[in-house]
Amino acid sequence: MSRQLLNFSVKNSHIISRNLLTNSKYGFLKDLGIESVNPGVYDGKWSGSGKIIDSISPSTGEIIASVYETTKNETINVINNSNKSWIEWSSIPAPARGEIVRQIGNELRQNLIPLGKLVSLEMGKILQEGIGEVQEYIDICDYAVGLSRMLPGYIYPSERLNHVLLEKWNPIGVVGVISAFNFPVAVYGWNSAIAMVCGNTVVWKGSPTTPLVSIATTKIISNVLEKNGISGSVASLVTGGGDIGDTLVDNKNVSLVSFTGSTKVGHQVGLKVQNRFGKLLLELGGNNALIVANDADLEMSIRAAVFSCIGTAGQRCTTTRRLIIHKNIKNEFLKKLKISFKSILERIGDPLDEKTLYGPLHNQQAVDAYEATVKNAVENGGTIEFGGKKINRPGYYVEPTIITNLSIDNKVVKNETFAPIVYIFEYDTIDDAIIKNNIVEQGLSSSLFTKNLSNIFKWIGPHGSDCGIVNVNIGTSGAEIGGAFGGEKTTGGGRESGSDSWKNYMRRSTITINYGDQLPLAQGIKFE
The missing domain is CATH 3.40.309.10 (Aldehyde Dehydrogenase; Chain A, domain 2)
Structure with missing residues (x-):
C-alpha cells in the first residue's frame, strides 16, 4: 500500500478491528491481496484518493474491508492512460492478444476457489454460484482465445473489372464496462475477454457494493499483464457510484459503454452516449x-x-x-x-x-x-x-x-x-x-x-x-457462454458473450481496391 493508505489504516484502527480480515475463516481474502483498506484505482499502479466506502457482508451485516473510491479527476486520468495504451495494445497481433487472455484464464483457474468465496461473501450468492461465476469468466477466456485466431474479414465479388471488395474489422479503442452487483465477475469477464482480443483497452467500474471482488479480479489480471510487460492500463479499474459512472459515460475517449443495470438508469446512459455518438451495449431489466x-x-x-x-x-x-x-x-x-x-x-x-x-x-x-x-x-x-x-x-x-x-x-x-x-x-x-x-x-x-x-x-x-x-x-x-446473451424492448437490445457479440467491440470498414489501370464507376455510371 501507499504511505497514504498505511497512514489511514493506523489512524483508523477501528476499521481494522471491525472487519472480517481478523477471522481465520476468511483467510482467502489475504490470498487475493485484500487489505483492511484498499486502493480502488488501477491503471498500472494502485491509487485512489476519494472517500472511504465499506464493503458489507450480506449474510451478517458486518464490514469485510474498506476501499478508497476514485475521484472524477482520477477517472479522467485513467481513461486518458487507457486511450494511450490502446495504440500499443491494438498493434499486437490478435493471436498474441489471445495468448495474454489465455494466461488470464489460467490465473483465474489458480484463484477459482478463493475468488468464488469472495463473490459469495461480498455479493451473497451461495458458494456453488460464486465459484460458477468465476468459472464463467474462465470459459469466456477460452472462447476469446479461439476467437483471436478466427476474427473474420470478408471478400465480396466486385461488379467492376480489376476491383476487389473487402470487409475488415478493427478495434474501436477504450471500452467502458459498468457492471452490477449481482454478477460482479462474469459480466466484466464477458466484456473484457472479448474486448481485449479484439484489440481494445478496458476501463471497468464495478458495483460500489462489491468493490473487493473488482479489486481482487483486477489484481489477478494485472499479474498477467505485468509478467508480459504489458501496460496495466490495458485493463483499468475505477471504483465509485453514479458520479464515476457519469464520467465514463460522458467521456468521448470511451468508444463503447457497456452498461448492466436497471432500465431506468440504462435509459439515461443510452441518451448520454447517443448524444455524443458513442457506441452502446445495454443489458437492463428482465421480467x-x-x-x-x-x-x-x-x-x-x-x-x-x-x-x-x-x-x-x-x-x-x-x-x-x-x-x-x-x-x-x-x-x-x-x-x-x-x-x-x-x-x-x-x-x-x-x-x-x-x-x-x-x-x-x-x-x-x-x-x-x-x-x-x-x-x-x-x-x-x-x-x-x-x-x-x-x-x-x-x-x-x-x-x-x-x-x-x-x-x-x-x-x-x-x-x-x-x-x-x-x-x-x-x-x-x-x-x-x-x-x-x-x-x-x-x-x-x-x-x-x-x-x-x-x-x-x-x-x-x-x-x-x-x-x-x-x-x-x-x-x-x-x-x-457460446450463445449471445441479451434481450429486447426495455431490456436494451444488447448482446454479450458468444455468437457474433464480438462485433460490438469493433468497427467495420468496407474497402474497395482498384488494382487495374482504369477507373470505372459503380452502377455503370459514365462521367467523362
Whole structure:
C-alpha cells in the first residue's frame, strides 16, 4: 500500500478491528491481496484518493474491508492512460492478444476457489454460484482465445473489372464496462475477454457494493499483464457510484459503454452516449416468464422453476418473475412448488457453507424493496401462498414468496423487483400463454415446458416469445457462454458473450481496391 493508505489504516484502527480480515475463516481474502483498506484505482499502479466506502457482508451485516473510491479527476486520468495504451495494445497481433487472455484464464483457474468465496461473501450468492461465476469468466477466456485466431474479414465479388471488395474489422479503442452487483465477475469477464482480443483497452467500474471482488479480479489480471510487460492500463479499474459512472459515460475517449443495470438508469446512459455518438451495449431489466403446458414433465418443470425463481435469492436479471401454468395443472403445480420452496428454506444459511442452497438479499435496500412489493401486491388483491416476510436472523434474509390472484397486467406484476417473488397465473391455449409472456415491457428471458412440437415452433417463431432468450424445457436462468446473451424492448437490445457479440467491440470498414489501370464507376455510371 501507499504511505497514504498505511497512514489511514493506523489512524483508523477501528476499521481494522471491525472487519472480517481478523477471522481465520476468511483467510482467502489475504490470498487475493485484500487489505483492511484498499486502493480502488488501477491503471498500472494502485491509487485512489476519494472517500472511504465499506464493503458489507450480506449474510451478517458486518464490514469485510474498506476501499478508497476514485475521484472524477482520477477517472479522467485513467481513461486518458487507457486511450494511450490502446495504440500499443491494438498493434499486437490478435493471436498474441489471445495468448495474454489465455494466461488470464489460467490465473483465474489458480484463484477459482478463493475468488468464488469472495463473490459469495461480498455479493451473497451461495458458494456453488460464486465459484460458477468465476468459472464463467474462465470459459469466456477460452472462447476469446479461439476467437483471436478466427476474427473474420470478408471478400465480396466486385461488379467492376480489376476491383476487389473487402470487409475488415478493427478495434474501436477504450471500452467502458459498468457492471452490477449481482454478477460482479462474469459480466466484466464477458466484456473484457472479448474486448481485449479484439484489440481494445478496458476501463471497468464495478458495483460500489462489491468493490473487493473488482479489486481482487483486477489484481489477478494485472499479474498477467505485468509478467508480459504489458501496460496495466490495458485493463483499468475505477471504483465509485453514479458520479464515476457519469464520467465514463460522458467521456468521448470511451468508444463503447457497456452498461448492466436497471432500465431506468440504462435509459439515461443510452441518451448520454447517443448524444455524443458513442457506441452502446445495454443489458437492463428482465421480467421473465416460465410457461408450463399440460403435457409438460411436471417434475422437471418444478425443478427448473425452483432454481429460476429463487436461485441467487431472486437477484438475477433472468430470474423467473411470472409462472404461467396451464389451468388443468395449476393447482397441482402450485402444491408441489410450495413443498419445494419449503425444502429450500431448510437449507438457508451462510453462503460460504457448501450445504447452503439459499442465501441473503444483497443489502437493506433490497429488503425494503421486497417488503414494499409484497405489501403493494396484497393491497392490490394478491394472495400470499408462501413466504412474504423477512427472516429473523442476522443479515438480509427474506422468505421466497409466491403470490396469486393478481391480474397479469397489474402494475405490481409489470414492475421488476430484484427479490425472490414470483406471481402465478393460468392459461388455456398456447396463444394465450404467449400473449401473457409478451405483455410486459421487458424482453430478456423466457421458457416453455412442453412435449408438443406445435407448441415449440409457435413459441420460437416470429409470433412467439418476444425475448432475446427463448428456452424450451429449461428454466429462464443459466445461459451458456457460446450463445449471445441479451434481450429486447426495455431490456436494451444488447448482446454479450458468444455468437457474433464480438462485433460490438469493433468497427467495420468496407474497402474497395482498384488494382487495374482504369477507373470505372459503380452502377455503370459514365462521367467523362
